[in-house]
Amino acid sequence: MRRTLLAASLSALLCSSLAAQAADRVLSIGGSVTEIIYALGAGDRLIARDTTSTYPEAANDLPDVGYIRALSPEGVLSVDPDLIISEAGAGPVETLEVLTRAEIPFVEVPDGFDGAGILAKVAAVGTALELEEEAAELAEDLRTGLDAVAAKTASLPESERKRVLFILSTRGGRIMASGTHTAADGIIRMAGGINALSDFEGYKLMTDEAISRAAPEVILMMDRGGDHGAPDAELLALPAIVTTPAAKTKSVVRMNGLYLLGFGPRTADAAMDLARALYEGL
Amino acid sequence: MVALSEPSPHNLTDQARPLDRRILARRLSVLLVGLLAIAVVVNLALGASDISLWGALGKFLSGEELTTLERVVLWDIRLPRIILCVLVGAALAVSGAVMQGLFRNPLADPGLVGVGAGAGLGAIISIVLGGLLPVGLQSLFGSYVTPVAAFVGGWGSTLVLYRVSTRGGRTSVATMLLAGIALGALAGAVSGILVYMADDQQLRDLTFWSMGSLAGATWEKSMIAGPVILLAIAGSTWLAHGLNCLALGEAAAAHMGIPVQRMKNAAIFSVAAATGVAVAATGGIGFVGIVVPHVLRLATGPDHGTLLPNAALLGGALLLGADLISRTIIAPAELPIGIVTAVLGAPVFLWILLKRRGLVDQ
Numbered sequence: 001m002r003r004t005l006l007a008a009s010l011s012a013l014l015c016s017s018l019a020a021q022a023a024d025r026v027l028s029i030g031g032s033v034t035e036i037i038y039a040l041g042a043g044d045r046l047i048a049r050d051t052t053s054t055y056p057e058a059a060n061d062l063p064d065v066g067y068i069r070a071l072s073p074e075g076v077l078s079v080d081p082d083l084i085i086s087e088a089g090a091g092p093v094e095t096l097e098v099l100t101r102a103e104i105p106f107v108e109v110p111d112g113f114d115g116a117g118i119l120a121k122v123a124a125v126g127t128a129l130e131l132e133e134e135a136a137e138l139a140e141d142l143r144t145g146l147d148a149v150a151a152k153t154a155s156l157p158e159s160e161r162k163r164v165l166f167i168l169s170t171r172g173g174r175i176m177a178s179g180t181h182t183a184a185d186g187i188i189r190m191a192g193g194i195n196a197l198s199d200f201e202g203y204k205l206m207t208d209e210a211i212s213r214a215a216p217e218v219i220l221m222m223d224r225g226g227d228h229g230a231p232d233a234e235l236l237a238l239p240a241i242v243t244t245p246a247a248k249t250k251s252v253v254r255m256n257g258l259y260l261l262g263f264g265p266r267t268a269d270a271a272m273d274l275a276r277a278l279y280e281g282l
Numbered sequence: 283m284v285a286l287s288e289p290s291p292h293n294l295t296d297q298a299r300p301l302d303r304r305i306l307a308r309r310l311s312v313l314l315v316g317l318l319a320i321a322v323v324v325n326l327a328l329g330a331s332d333i334s335l336w337g338a339l340g341k342f343l344s345g346e347e348l349t350t351l352e353r354v355v356l357w358d359i360r361l362p363r364i365i366l367c368v369l370v371g372a373a374l375a376v377s378g379a380v381m382q383g384l385f386r387n388p389l390a391d392p393g394l395v396g397v398g399a400g401a402g403l404g405a406i407i408s409i410v411l412g413g414l415l416p417v418g419l420q421s422l423f424g425s426y427v428t429p430v431a432a433f434v435g436g437w438g439s440t441l442v443l444y445r446v447s448t449r450g451g452r453t454s455v456a457t458m459l460l461a462g463i464a465l466g467a468l469a470g471a472v473s474g475i476l477v478y479m480a481d482d483q484q485l486r487d488l489t490f491w492s493m494g495s496l497a498g499a500t501w502e503k504s505m506i507a508g509p510v511i512l513l514a515i516a517g518s519t520w521l522a523h524g525l526n527c528l529a530l531g532e533a534a535a536a537h538m539g540i541p542v543q544r545m546k547n548a549a550i551f552s553v554a555a556a557t558g559v560a561v562a563a564t565g566g567i568g569f570v571g572i573v574v575p576h577v578l579r580l581a582t583g584p585d586h587g588t589l590l591p592n593a594a595l596l597g598g599a600l601l602l603g604a605d606l607i608s609r610t611i612i613a614p615a616e617l618p619i620g621i622v623t624a625v626l627g628a629p630v631f632l633w634i635l636l637k638r639r640g641l642v643d644q
Binding site: 048051063064065066067069070071072073074075076077078079080089092093094095097098101102103168201202203204205 | 329330331332350351354355358359360478481482483486487490495497498499500609612613614615616618
C-alpha cells in the first residue's frame with residue numbers, strides 16, 4: 001500500500017510525462033464495470049468484486065465485498081486495493097470517507113441507459129486503468145454492434161412496434177413493473193419496442209387495472225432460475241395479465257438479469273436478442 | 283452458603299435466596315466487566331483485514347509511525363465502531379429492562395414507547411423524500427439526514443404517545459400500550475405509502491436500514507451518541523428503587539413514598555433518548571432489549587439495582603459479539619447486525635421461555 005503510494009508520488013515527481021505506474025490491484029464495484037474490465041483484457045488486475053459482478057465466470061472466483069450501497073469500510077480495505085472503480089451510487093458515505101482517508105483512489109463511472117451511456121462507461125474505465133487505446137478499440141466494436149441494432153430496429157414501421165411490459169417481480173401476485181428512466185426502459189427502446197408503462201419513473205407496484213390498461217403485447221422478465229420466477233402459465237393467469245394481448249399470444253420473454261439490464265459490453269447483443277424475440281424474421 | 287463459596291455459572295441459575303442473589307449479582311458484574319473488556323480487545327484485534335493489533339501497539343509504544351492501513355483500520359474504523367457498539371448494546375438492554383419494569387410485563391421493549399415505529403418512519407421519510415429537502419438543509423446535515431430524521435421521528439412519536447396517555451398529570455401505561463399499537467399501525471401505513479413511492483435503490487436502502495448495521499460508525503456518531511446514552515443509563519440507576527416498588531403495583535409504590543408520575547416521566551424519556559439515539563445511529567437492531575434483561579433476571583433475580591447496570595454491561599458485550607460475527611462471517615462483505623441478533627436472540631429467547639415458563643406466567 002505504502003510502497004505503491006510512494007511509487008506513485010515518486011514517479012509524479014520524477015517526470016510528469018512518464019506514465020505513472022498503473023494500478024494493478026483493482027476493486028470493481030458494479031456488474032457492468034467488471035464486465036468492461038474483463039473486456040479490456042484487464043481481468044488479471046482485479047483482486048475483488050461486488051455482489052452484482054457475476055459475469056464472466058472468472059469474476060465469481062474473486063472475493064465479494066458486498067452490496068454496492070452497503071460497503072463495509074474494513075472489508076474494502078482488507079482486499080488491499082490500489083484503485084477502486086465503481087458504478088454510480090456506491091455507499092454509504094461513511095465508507096467512502098474512510099477510503100478517502102486511506103488515500104485509495106476511487107473512480108465513479110457515470111450511469112446511462114442508452115448506447116452513449118455504455119460508451120461513456122467504457123471510456124471512463126479505460127482512463128482509470130490507463131488503457132485508453134484498448135478502451136477506444138472496445139468502444140469502436142461496441143459502437144458497431146449498437147449501430148447494427150439501431151439500424152435493424154429503425155426499419156420497423158411505427159405501427160408494428162410492440163408494447164413491452166417489463167416485470168421485475170410478481171411476489172404474492174402483486175406486479176412490480178418498470179416505468180421510464182430505468183435500465184429495462186432503455187433496453188426495450190434499444191430493441192425497438194415501446195415501454196407499455198410510460199407515465200411514471202422507476203419501478204413501481206402496479207394495480208391489476210393499470211397493467212390491463214397498459215395492454216402489453218409482450219412481457220419481459222429476468223430469468224432468475226430456481227423457483228423465483230413464476231412459470232409462464234401461472235404468470236399469464238394472473239388477473240392483471242390475463243386480459244392483456246400478451247396473455248392471448250402467450251408472449252413472455254425471459255433473459256438473464258445482468259445480460260439484459262447491465263448496460264455493459266454485452267448490451268448490444270442483449271438488445272439484438274430481445275429485438276429478435278420481439279419481431280420474428282428481424 | 284454453598285453458593286457463595288462456589289460461584290460457578292451453574293449455581294447462578296439456581297433459586298438462591300435474596301441475599302445470595304445480591305452478592306451473586308455483584309460477582310456477576312465483575313464477571314461482565316471482564317467479559318466486556320475481553321470483547322473489546324477481541325473486536326479490536328479481529329476483522330476482515332489482517333493487520334496485527336500487537337504489532338501496531340508495539341509500534342505505537344515505541345514511537346514508530348503506523349502505516350496508513352493500520353491507522354485507518356484501528357483508529358478510524360474499529361475503535362469508533364467498538365465504542366458505538368457498546369453504547370448501543372447498553373442503551374438497548376437497559377431500555378428494555380426499564381420498559382419491562384415500568385409496564386410490569388416481561389414482553390415489553392423500547393418499541394412500546396413508539397421509538398421504533400417513529401424512528402423507522404423518520405428514516406423512511408428521509409431516504410425517500412430526502413431529495414426534496416432545500417439544498418441548504420441538505421448540506422447542513424450531509425450524511426446525517428437519516429440519523430437526525432430517525433431521532434426526531436422516535437422522539438416525536440414518544441411525545442405523541444405520552445400526550446395521549448397522560449390525563450390530569452397521570453400517565454396510564456395501559457393506554458400507552460394500546461396507543462402505541464395504533465401509532466405503530468399509522469406509522470406503518472405512512473411508511474407503506476412512501477415505500478410505494480420509492481424507487482428500487484431507495485427500497486434497497488430501506489431494507490438495509492431496517493436490518494441495522496454498525497458499518498457507518500464514525501467518531502462523530504460515537505461522540506454524539508455517547509453523552510446521551512451514558513446520561514440515560516446513569517439516570518436509569520436512579521429509577522431502580524422506584525421500579526422495584528412499582529412491581530407491587532402503582533398504588534403500593536405511591537404508599538411507599540415513590541413519586542410515581544415523576545418516575546414514569548423519567549423512565550419514558552430516558553428510554554426514548556437512549557433508544558432514539560441508538561436506532562438513529564445504527565438502524566433496527568432487535569432482541570437485545572428482550573433477551574439481555576431476561577437472562578439476567580434468571581441469573582440474579584428481578585432487583586433493578588443490580589439488573590440495570592448488569593444489563594448495560596451484558597448488552598454491550600453481547601452486541602460486540604454479534605458485531606464480530608457480522609464483520610467477519612462473510613468477509614470481506616458484511617452481514618447486517620440486525621440479522622445476527624435475531625438469528626442468535628430468537629432461539630435463545632424461545633429456549634428461555636420453554637425452560638422457565640413459570641417465570642413468565644406469574
